[in-house]
Amino acid sequence: MALYGRDPERATLHALAEAARQSRSGVLVVRGAPGTGKSALLDDVAASSADMRMLQATGIQGEAELAFAGLHQLV
Secondary structure, three states, rough: OOOOOOOOHHHHHHHHHHHOOOOOOOOOOOOOOOOOOOOOOOOHHHHHOOOOOOOOOOOOHHHHOOOOOOHHHOO
């Protein structure tokens, strides 16, 4: 899938994945209004990182007040 006009965001995500390949840690918060392409950006970097193990969790509004709900999904 082509992501038009998202080159800066894609470059940031791909740089983070490349750093992880070199055993350098990092973190990035991806946020924005519904329908702005957040999932598409994450799917793009996941597709190009098939050589890595990737974990994914999806937050829901009902868990917003629960501490570590996303971490619970991953574990």
